[in-house]
Amino acid sequence: MSSSSTTTTTTRLLMLKASDGVTFEVEEAVATKLGAINNMVEEEGSEDLICLPNVNGKFLGMVLEWCKKHANNNTNSDKGNDEVNKWWDKEFVMDLDQNTLYHLLMAADYLSGTELVDLLTEKVASMIRGKKVEEIRETFKIKSDFLPGQEEEIRKKNSWAFE
Amino acid sequence: MKMKVDRISNLPDSIIEEIMSHLSIRDAVRTSILSSHWRYKWAMFSKLVFNKSSFPFPSQDGVVYMNEFATIIDHILLLHIGPIDKFELSYAARPLEQSDINRWIIHLSRTRTSIKDLVLDASTGQDYILPSCLFSCQSLTNLVLCHCMLKPPPTFHGFENLRSLKLKFVNVAQHLLENLISSCPVLESLNLVDLESSSHLNINAKNLKFFNIEGFYQGISFENTTSLAEVTISFSFDDYNRENHDRAHKNSSNLLEFFYQLSQIRRLDISYGFLKNYLGVGIEPCNLPKPGVHLHYLAVDINLDNKEDCLATLCLLSSAPNLRELQIKVDLDELEVNAVGTKTNFWEDDHFSCLFTKLQLVKIFSIGDSQPELDFIKFMLSKSPVLERMIVRPAKALGLRDELGFTKKCIRFMRASVRAEIIWLDP
Numbered sequence: 001m002s003s004s005s006t007t008t009t010t011t012r013l014l015m016l017k018a019s020d021g022v023t024f025e026v027e028e029a030v031a032t033k034l035g036a037i038n039n040m041v042e043e044e045g046s047e048d049l050i051c052l053p054n055v056n057g058k059f060l061g062m063v064l065e066w067c068k069k070h071a072n073n074n075t076n077s078d079k080g081n082d083e084v085n086k087w088w089d090k091e092f093v094m095d096l097d098q099n100t101l102y103h104l105l106m107a108a109d110y111l112s113g114t115e116l117v118d119l120l121t122e123k124v125a126s127m128i129r130g131k132k133v134e135e136i137r138e139t140f141k142i143k144s145d146f147l148p149g150q151e152e153e154i155r156k157k158n159s160w161a162f163e
Numbered sequence: 164m165k166m167k168v169d170r171i172s173n174l175p176d177s178i179i180e181e182i183m184s185h186l187s188i189r190d191a192v193r194t195s196i197l198s199s200h201w202r203y204k205w206a207m208f209s210k211l212v213f214n215k216s217s218f219p220f221p222s223q224d225g226v227v228y229m230n231e232f233a234t235i236i237d238h239i240l241l242l243h244i245g246p247i248d249k250f251e252l253s254y255a256a257r258p259l260e261q262s263d264i265n266r267w268i269i270h271l272s273r274t275r276t277s278i279k280d281l282v283l284d285a286s287t288g289q290d291y292i293l294p295s296c297l298f299s300c301q302s303l304t305n306l307v308l309c310h311c312m313l314k315p316p317p318t319f320h321g322f323e324n325l326r327s328l329k330l331k332f333v334n335v336a337q338h339l340l341e342n343l344i345s346s347c348p349v350l351e352s353l354n355l356v357d358l359e360s361s362s363h364l365n366i367n368a369k370n371l372k373f374f375n376i377e378g379f380y381q382g383i384s385f386e387n388t389t390s391l392a393e394v395t396i397s398f399s400f401d402d403y404n405r406e407n408h409d410r411a412h413k414n415s416s417n418l419l420e421f422f423y424q425l426s427q428i429r430r431l432d433i434s435y436g437f438l439k440n441y442l443g444v445g446i447e448p449c450n451l452p453k454p455g456v457h458l459h460y461l462a463v464d465i466n467l468d469n470k471e472d473c474l475a476t477l478c479l480l481s482s483a484p485n486l487r488e489l490q491i492k493v494d495l496d497e498l499e500v501n502a503v504g505t506k507t508n509f510w511e512d513d514h515f516s517c518l519f520t521k522l523q524l525v526k527i528f529s530i531g532d533s534q535p536e537l538d539f540i541k542f543m544l545s546k547s548p549v550l551e552r553m554i555v556r557p558a559k560a561l562g563l564r565d566e567l568g569f570t571k572k573c574i575r576f577m578r579a580s581v582r583a584e585i586i587w588l589d590p
Binding site for chain 2: 133
């Protein structure tokens with residue numbers, strides 16, 4: 001999206017450098033959707049180059065893609081925007097494999113992208129909701145390390161939850 | 164390529180907590196047997212919601228489960244780790260023991276990391292008096308109470324963080340209620356539904372923005388409510404009409420006073436008898452000042468065959484020079500009962516010589532096909548120069564002939580706005 005002609009203030013551009021050296025040039029308004037970056041930018045005399053040693057370029061790119069969509073959709077304050085955002089969010093998490101989901105979550109959490117963490121944790125929750133324990137284990141490759149009989153005992157204690 | 168690694172178990176606790184917050188208690192507890200790592204993760208769950216969907220019981224053996232219900236909640240509260248942001252108990256299907264609820268409230272009020280959101284909608288069988296420790300929960304921002312009796316202790320000085328309060332079927336003495344409302348300094352949203360023992364209610368809340376009230380009252384007044392922007396009132400009256408008449412004659416009209424107290428009101432929705440029996444009482448056709456300058460949405464129930472109703476509506480309209488949207492619901496039952504009412508066209512008299520210069524949308528619902536209704540449509544079309552749409556929906560199918568007759572008449576009406584379209588909906 002090109003910046004609209006009505007805004008005369010030049011938007012500040014930030015350089016974000018990922019752990020693998022990949023850099024991204026983004027508008028300040030986009031990057032500050034992330035709480036961690038917002039804090040860094042608000043500090044006086046902050047530099048335009050921000051190093052993020054805990055985030056890989058691939059996932060930083062995806063996080064920024066999400067930020068960009070939400071920043072753009074929020075600028076024109078129309079009623080339909082919530083709908084657009086929701087639809088876009090749905091697309092965003094639709095086909096994420098677990099590896100990506102995990103790294104995105106870690107990146108979003110590290111960068112304090114509260115809304116994105118909320119979206120991604122809901123995605124994880126949707127993979128647990130209403131499922132049998134065996135199905136959840138299978139989905140996430142969780143190995144049960146309970147002793148024989150132990151699992152049955154816990155099940156019994158909370159039998160109401162396992163009906 | 165399939166993943167072989169268990170990623171989810173390696174997520175930090177803060178994220179696991181977030182995941183749990185999206186799950187129902189049932190789903191959360193189920194994670195306790197995934198592996199020993201997951202054994203107590205569910206207990207970080209910060210929103211404890213016990214309602215039908217989050218805590219479903221199988222329909223059979225329901226009674227047995229009800230007996231276990233309290234034990235389960237005890238168990239969960241005991242094992243719980245960390246803050247409880249929300250506690251909701253909405254299980255009105257079967258009565259709960261008062262002592263059980265008391266115990267939970269006492270626990271919640273003691274929890275060091277304090278509760279923000281408390282919803283109690285449980286059937287207790289009789290009037291249940293809330294324990295006074297509830298009134299010491301100063302961290303509360305949202306409080307919903309149903310089916311109980313409220314008796315704040317004398318030492319209670321308000322909830323300093325409470326933003327939203329809803330009381331439904333609550334028994335509370337009027338002065339205690341008024342005191343509760345006025346002593347919550349940041350209260351923004353107030354919802355009062357079918358309270359017992361309230362007559363004329365005085366609302367004093369300087370930060371209140373949204374107010375909804377339903378039930379039986381004799382009247383209502385507002386004090387210091389300069390932020391109040393949206394008001395919904397569904398009042399029913401018994402025989403209080405006469406008293407209001409007397410009161411109103413003493414000091415001009417209730418309508419004027421109402422607007423005087425609600426200088427910032429933007430949306431007003433009134434139904435049942437509030438207009439006729441309260442606002443409209445004592446209204447004289449005279450030149451009103453224009454007090455409702457911020458009002459841009461108005462919804463009213465009126466009986467178009469009743470002169471007082473019409474007058475009150477007209478007063479309301481002429482008091483709101485910036486009204487953009489008007490929704491009228493015709494009180495059809497009364498229309499049929501009083502079918503021999505005013506035969507003259509009330510609207511033709513043009514009591515206020517008003518012009519609705521900002522009105523863009525008019526919706527008229529539950530309309531019949533009588534003359535007063537036609538007169539009203541004609542009046543609104545002729546007085547609204549920027550009207551874009553008038554949406555009309557009949558109460559019941561009029562039959563093709565009557566409907567055609569009605570619409571034919573409507574087509575003939577002069578329209579002050581060249582852009583106005585009339586949309587006729589199916590009932």
